[in-house]
Amino acid sequence: MASHKYMLVGWAVLVGVPLACATPPRKPGDVGLHADGVPMFEPCPEKALEIMRYLQLFVGEAAWIQLDANQSSAQSITLHDGPIESVLEEDIGTLEAPLRLYGRVWTGGEQPVIRYYEAQFLKGRDRIPICAVARLGFGQLRKRPESKPGTAILNSPRAGFYIVDAFR
Structure with missing residues (x-):
């Protein structure tokens, strides 16, 4: 009887160890950083890619956004x-x-990196997963020299919003 009990305990340990060592799923935006503070590559979740196809949001499409709603x-x-x-x-x-x-x-870098993971209609519907970034050409999103660590002072409140299939 005692050997049966030890066998059950041993089986529980063997089954439980892989579960305890498994890493929890990452939340969007939970990525490593390069030495200069710029985020590393991040794949777009499959669910977001599926929803973007349904909403006819294709890689490279763009629109204007107000960077900070507040x-x-x-200026x-x-x-x-x-x-x-x-x-x-x-x-x-759509x-x-x-x-x-x-x-x-x-x-952290010479210009801020802004990644978008969710969109929400103003009429109270649920948030939907997406993959997009904020960009401006010709260095226009570059932070001003007086920006302190952890901040980016920008000359414009607007930027381009670009659909992507991964964050590079």
């Missing part, structure tokens, strides 16, 4: 590392403006 009237804005809420100004795919966009900002 600073939309400002220059200050972004901080962490979550961001932006506003879509133009329709894209998404109609205005629309809330939720993502994350990293300010």
Whole structure:
């Protein structure tokens, strides 16, 4: 009887160890950083890719956004590392403006990296997963020299919102 008890305990340990060592799933935006503070590659979740296909959001499509919903009237804005809420100004795919966009900002490099993971219609529907980034050409999203660590002071409250299939 005692050997049977030890066998059950041993089996429980063998089965439980892989479960205890398994890493929990990462949340979007939970990525490693390069030495300069810029986030590393991050794949777009399969569910987001599926929803974007359904909504006719194709890689490379773009629209204008207000980068920070709380600073939309400002001439220059200050972004901080962490979550961001932006506003879509133009329709894209089957998404109609205005629309809330939720993502994350990293300010470690010469210009902030802004990745969007969710969108929400203003009429109270659920958030939907997406993969998009904020961009401006010709270095226009570059932070101003007086930006302190953990912040990015930008000359414009607007940027381009681009659909992507992975964050590079």
